[in-house]
Amino acid sequence: MGFRLIPKDESFFDLFEQQAKILLDASGVLVEATERFETLAANAKRLERLEHDGDQLTHELMAKLNRTFITPFDREDIHQLVSSLDDVLDLMEAVTERFILFKIQQIMPTAKEIAKVIQQQVQEIHRVMPRLRHMKHADVMPYCIEINRLENVGDRLLRDAFAALFDGSPDPIAVIKWRELYELLEMATDKCEDVANTIEGIVLKNA
Amino acid sequence: MGFRLIPKDESFFDLFEQQAKILLDASGVLVEATERFETLAANAKRLERLEHDGDQLTHELMAKLNRTFITPFDREDIHQLVSSLDDVLDLMEAVTERFILFKIQQIMPTAKEIAKVIQQQVQEIHRVMPRLRHMKHADVMPYCIEINRLENVGDRLLRDAFAALFDGSPDPIAVIKWRELYELLEMATDKCEDVANTIEGIVLKNA
């Protein structure tokens, strides 16, 4: 990109990578909470702390964005990226919180599978993030494509789980609870896709 | 607007019009699916294909937006217009998909009426779209006003349907299903209004 009169602030990238690391840890906690029911209470607390750490980082990033004159890429794209990363984290935390609030006694098998899909998406987010520094399209695309593919996998799982929820003579209260839980899980996979789309857009504009 | 050194890319308008045409077809399919219950399965499949075509077009528009230096109007307004058109299409498709997932046996009369309201809104969107090229306020306003009026008609229909849902001794499972279906239909009429408001905003800025 040649000579720059005013150096761009590279520390934005550091903060994005820190945020991706928090998401990665959180996704591991979510998977463990769904797979080993006896860990749910402890893991819900861990996720609450991770979400708090993420909030701090988000706040730091937003404050930095407001103070910084020259940003490494478009202001609104930074805002978009920060927000969607934060949303993924919030949604993972909301899921374990709801498991507890709803006094869920057993995690549906599909919920476990979708938690693993979210973890895989977050792993790709964590891998692609350092590559954002170089703004090379070919370099980030495989990760973005994989995140999108995983979102489709999650979609199909959720569609089936959702249909199954209404089969037989369902318990209305259970339907209300699981419909909300599936909705949160679906939103998490969607938000991971938003992260991928934002990254793709940033790289296309800045390549 | 006089002489231009760099010609604006007119092909954005072509793509918007193609997108409006897909929406028009989709709204016809939605109305038929609600009015002739025996066509539901086939029409849900048709809507799925139209939604897929729309997704391709949206992706093409977004990629073009990221590559193009001089756009016919503000970048964020193009983004906004593309997104809200895409949302209308997604919501129409979500409605027929839910009819099938929920194994709905009979379409409520109000749902049929609202589907027709959405179709009328989409017809106005399809009519106003070619007029966007000329950026004349008086030229697009009647369509935008009509789309807003139709949104109010839909709102009143939905409010009544929603209240009726809770009357008597309702079946909780049916309430859950129809509340979600009405919500999707309402979101579709809202998103048509967003399209109209975006178009009005664009023309006001560029007139």
Next chain:
Amino acid sequence: MGFRLIPKDESFFDLFEQQAKILLDASGVLVEATERFETLAANAKRLERLEHDGDQLTHELMAKLNRTFITPFDREDIHQLVSSLDDVLDLMEAVTERFILFKIQQIMPTAKEIAKVIQQQVQEIHRVMPRLRHMKHADVMPYCIEINRLENVGDRLLRDAFAALFDGSPDPIAVIKWRELYELLEMATDKCEDVANTIEGIVLKNA
């Protein structure tokens, strides 16, 4: 900020303050509607009228934004501020409307408390708004912090109310209604926080 060639349009601030005043009135009406059940019908009508006044003002602000070349602060921040103020108003109105649509016979004590939290948040919004003219960080921060603190108070109230909803052998129809009502109340406290965050962001950028 020294000498300006083109004076900034101060009337935006007048309109923001008018909007905050409408919100203040609306929050009083909401609290009265929840505390004195016999006033619900009359207060729902009053809120509908206030929401209508707010819509007019929002429309005026948006039109002005599209016509004005030099705005007192970033165009997208004005848009953001106007939208979130409008959302708070819409949500307060939606709550009383739903009380009526759902034929609610008794307002849950927590709903009354949250209505008061929203009123307190709106009081802070109303107090901070005139301070936006001077763009001094220290001047607006205490109000923004208080609005955020109140959002946390509301969050805890809602979490408990939400958990209580599923306790014992709940009536599914009541669960559906109150879950939606709590959701709307929560969204209102969230949107007040959005207003505070937007104001903080504006001041940080323009201080």
